[in-house]
Amino acid sequence: MSTSRSLVRIMPGMAKSPSGESVLTRAVRILDAFGPDDQVLTVTEISHRAQLPLPTAGRMVGELVRHGxxxxxxxxxxxxxxxxxxxAQRASPTLRLREVVMPFMEDVHAVVGHSTQxxxxxxxxVLFVERLSAPGAVINLTRIAGRLPLHVSSAGQVLLAHAPVELQERVLRQPMHARTPETITDPGALRAVLAxxxxxGYACCPGHVHPDATGVAVPLRGADGRVLAALGLVIPNDDRAWSRVALLQSAARGIDRTLRSGTLIH
Incomplete structure (x- = not known):
């Protein structure tokens, strides 16, 4: 049974709430209450985050539990x-991309010994779909299935730099919040960085997400030359960070050749 069919069957007698919301909309809000740092919640917490009455949240959580x-x-x-x-794994649009990229990520990770993502x-x-780390690696605040605003991280800057102009302008018009004093929040400065x-061919963000860490990222391109993803490192914020760019670019060239050969169907 598909996820959508499972959700549509939830609470068959309550297709609409008094506000006109569908069951599916409320169920998605319940699922959205969970995050990389909030993997276990009480029904009361779910009710608050999903902005649902506690009895409604309790009933819908029960139905979602019964469906697995x-x-x-x-x-x-x-x-x-x-x-x-x-x-989600069965239908993930990133599944083949991750299969292609993972061997190269493992090689980079073996050399660097810090987070590769x-x-x-x-x-x-930017949504992080894979991540490799190790004991003793520099702090990395990203998680698999975690997100960051595009202006904050090196991967986000790579993706934003190659995104449609409409998306770039929308991000530049929005308020940009800082994670550290080094985070770029000025639209003019960010526009220059993206150029x-x-x-x-790469982004380097020393101290932008955490003072002790530098993010470095490069674009990955599909057969049509379109940027599909960003391959990145999170390494110590020191003078050696720049020396890792060549390693990352070499891995990206190998991934690009594999993608162009048709291994990835998109």
Whole structure:
């Protein structure tokens, strides 16, 4: 059974709320309550985050649990169910991309010993779909299935630099919040940085997400030359960061050749 069909069957007698919202909309809000740093929630927390009355949230959580899309722990706290992960993996548009990129990521990670990650553009954010790390690696605040605003990280800047002009202008018009004093929040400065990313072929963000870390990222291109993703490193914020650019670009060339050969169907 597909996820959408499962959700449509939830609460068959309550197709619409008093506000006119569908069951599917409310169910999606419940699922959106969870995040990389909020993997286990109480029904009360879900109710608050999804902006649903507690009885409604409780009933819908129960239905989602019965369908396997959520599950309850022994203490009655709730987390995402394995069934939802299974369905998402089965239809993930990034599945083949990740299969192609992973061997190259592993090679880079073996040399650098810090976090290596893969990000894709999703709306006005970068969504991280793969990540490799190791004990002792420099702090990395990103997570698999985690997101960051495009202006903040090196992967985001790579994706934004090669995004349609309409998206670039929308991001430049929006308020840009800082994670550290080094985060670029001025539209003019960001516009110049994006031009530099396109010219150099990489982004480098020392201290933009965390003072101790530097993000470096390069674009990955499909058979048509379109930028599909960003391959990045999170390494210590020191003078050696720039020396990792060549390694990352070499890996990107190998990935690009594989993508152009037709291994990835998109």
């Amino acid at each position: 899309l959520l599950r309850r722990d022994e203490d009655r706290r709730v987390r995402i169910g394995v069934r939802l992960w299974e369905l 893969l990000g894709v553009l999703d709306g006005d954010e 530099g990313v396109r010219e150099r």
